[in-house]
Amino acid sequence: MKPAMSNLTRLMMAALSAALFSLTALAQTAFEQIAADPLKAGGIYNMYNENPGPFTPAPKGYKPFYISHYGRHGARHLSSNSQYRQIRDILVKAHEDGALTAKGEDLYARYMKMFPLVDGRGGDLTEAGAREHRGIAQRMLDNYPQVFKGKRLIDARSTDVPRCIISMDNFCDQLKRTHPKLRIEKTVDKADMAFLNPHSKYNPDNTETDIGHNNKYAYWQPAYKQMCHENADPEIFFARLFKDWNYIRQFGNPEDLEYLMYYLACGTQCLENGFDFWDLFSFEEKCLLWEAGSYLFFCSKGPDDIQGGRQWAFCWTLAQDILDGYDKDMAEGRAARLRFGHDIAIMSFMTLMDIEGWSTPAPTPHEAKDLWQNYNIPMGANIQFIFYKNRRGHILVRFMNNENDIRFPIPSETAPYYDWKELRTYIEQRIATARHIIATTPAPPKK
16 A cells, blocks of 8 residues: 555655756746646646737738648547446446445446436537637637638648547638638548648558557657556545445556546546536646656657657658648648647647757656646647738748747747748758658567
């Protein structure tokens, strides 16, 4: 049995380590951010901030004329329906066996009321997710009206995952509702998957052991599993729900089941049915379980250096499509190119571009949380390249993440607006770096 105060002790020591590592009393640790906004403990289930900004005005004389975009699908249910059913099966049997505490019986009653509302919907977009994309689309129209005047042509593409397709539909429907004359060409084609989902089997750079965000072959898996073990305390957690906490063992690894319950709580913020299971967890547990979940993405799509960057380098295909798409759209007269996919592509892209806050390796696993947080890629997350032009035809580009200005590590007197030729050269250099990494780093071996 782990000591009852072990989580709290680790939490306090981790916070102290992070404070020393940041070298500034003004820096807010990840745990402090979660304390200020508890829903951030939901990690990738964090909901989109629909009040972005403030914005940096464009230099005088520059007007927007083109947008290149990539967006994550909106809020969804838990990724697999089996998660909902596994929780139901555990609680039903425990209830029938009389194994639940008063708190466990309360959970059983609440969950059985919610279950019919979510059963069969694993992975599906929620209404909140549809609304997120309608809102992003409307703000794009409001902020860049010059781009969408008249019978402009727009290219929209989605991965073949239903929640992404429906997100694209909601986004495009909002554009058409406001500007009926727009001509929007929507495509769902496996030929686009290499850049819409660079970590899938459709990217020819990927080997069998590279595919997937939680790849069982990955070099970083031992460090991640150790983090999961250190941050879980199923004896303390399940003792609140079961008269004998060992009862849970018949259903699987207790640590895995604690994380299952954590993801149930994470996912409820994406729903609009009034159910909330965060009360199952103490603040310390929320922080520690979130830390392990965020570390997974830090390793698999972020700047963890165990694989020498191989995990994010595959996203060069998306960067290349942004360049190629611009050339094609300028030749064929399009106003915008919209792409709809997944969080892992955006995470990798931010790391690939060497954006501050996304590309710093962690000295130790527990220091990763204050360098890189998965709640910064919420449901509906997006990147946008906004192209501006003055009367002389000079082009500046503004890069935004979740509709907030982001600065590239290149000089610019007009930052966060960058000379397009200089920015394009920088992106090409980053693509070359990524392709070199893929060519010179070994794929994980089968084991």
